[in-house]
Amino acid sequence: MTFLVSKSPVTMPESVQAASSEDSEQPLTIPLSERIKEVVVNYLPLGYITFGGPQAHIALLLDLFVVKRGWLSEEMFTELFAISNAMPGPASTQLAFTVALIRGGVVPGILAFLIWSIPGGIVMGAVGYGVGQLGATSSLPTSVLYIERSLAAASIALVSIAAKQLVGKLMTDKTSCTLAALAVVLVINFGHVQWLIPLIMVIGGIATYLEGEVPGASGNDTTSGFDTGAVAASSRGYRNSTSNKTTTLSAPKKDLHIYFTYSMTTGAILIALFFILLILSGILRSQEINQPINILSTFYFVGAIIFGGGPVVVPLLYSYVVSGTNWLTSTEFLMGFAVINVMPGPNFNFAAYCGALAFRQTGWTSFVGALLAWIGIFLPGLLVKAGVLPIWRHYRDLPVLKRVFKGLNSVAVGLLVAAVYLLWMKAIALPENKVANLGDYTGWTGVMVVAFLAMDTWKVQPWWVVGASAIVGALAWVIDGKP
DSSP: SOOOOSSSSSOHHHHHOOOOOOOHHHHSSSSSHHHHHHHOOOOOOOHHHOOOOHHHHHHHHIIIIISSSSSSSSHHHHHHHHHHHHHSSHHHHHHHHHHHHHOOOOOHHHHHHHHHHHHHHHHHHHHHOOOOOOOOOOOOOOOOOOOHHHHHHHHHHHHHHHHHHHHHOOSHHHHHHHHHHHHHHHHHHTOOOHHHHHHHHHHHHHHHHHHSSSSGGGGGGGGGGOHHHHHHHTBOOOOSOOTTTOOOOOOOOOOOOOOOOOHHHHHHHHHHHHHHHHHHHHHHHHTTTTHHHHHHHHHHHHHHHHHHHHHHHHHHIIIIITTTTOOSSSHHHHHHHHHTTTSSSSSSHHHHHHHHHHHSSSSSHHHHHHHHHHHHHHHHHHHHHHHHHHHHHHHHTSHHHHHHEEEEEEEEHHHHHHHHHHHHTTTTEGGEEEEEGGGGGGGHHHHHEEEEEEEEHHHHHHHHHHHHHHHHHHHHHTTOOOO
């Protein structure tokens, strides 16, 4: 089986060469139509149930594509998650796109992104058009807030389960536990700093690289869960690590066909295109040619400089579409902020709302503005992630990178643990865009506990839990007298 077509020769470890030789004997036989069907079937519900923000999205992807479907191993999933967090753009969307790209190829990968993002983008664009025509209010109806609280409780349960699974799998020595703890401490205290997460990723990678250079350090042995055999097995597909020091979430499965076929040269071209468009967008923004070009260039520029994903995009956009250009008023912006927090899908869909208002002359111009803003903010992150993937795939089995990825994966686990705390502290949506601690509301805390039990112990599918949580929120609103 061929993972990557590349003209750049690289000397690989013998175990990896053996794995590649074994894989090359397995021809790619699954038709494109079957791969597209598989992606559509698995991704179609996600555009409508991915509530709770990027942390909940990551947990849902882990549960569906690692635990239940076995499309890739925990190690590979965490590596891809770590890379997404170290690059600009929406981390959860990049990860969803990457999983489908590796599983099915370029066309299924693009299709997965569209299925994942378009439903929320359409709604946000429509809301933007409506606000432009009818005016804005700064808060949502109380009934919607009740539903959002229940969905937030279920999201915390989902993220907690993902953190529990990855902690048990990847926290195998003192170094990995220390790096994860460091990430938790820094994120919960300084999460508002835009460059924090990429910086922690770099520190984690350097730490485990240096650990491997120290004679007798734990990074030099193969008991950490990141040994050559484990990584080679994970890179070939369904098979999890067979190391005696690691545990598996599912039984070993047949090697996975991976339809990831473009070369490192193509990846380099995509990365170069990312930078060319970034420079061009900066130039076009300063020229004020016309509003469509202003919108596209502004949102591409924003998407290219956002590190930290969805939580960062909203405050950064405020400086560009309210303070900097006056395309939106503060009230309009806050209305969109309230809506995006109760919507499924990526927070970057907020760009469609802003674009519709930035070009609000007619219904048609609002549509054009929403589309250009939506394309502009997603494109840079997808370009750079697609460009990095063949480089990652080609070199990930080198011993030096295995040591680096140990640190990246440890930090990624810490980010999920920190997300549980951050979501907990802001789970309860109140009027006027205020939030409160989940622990202050015993009823919603109970919903979280029941959701955790249902998904972790009884193995109920997450979308059933999400749907039930929405119903519970609506019933709670009725029981409280429809305030």
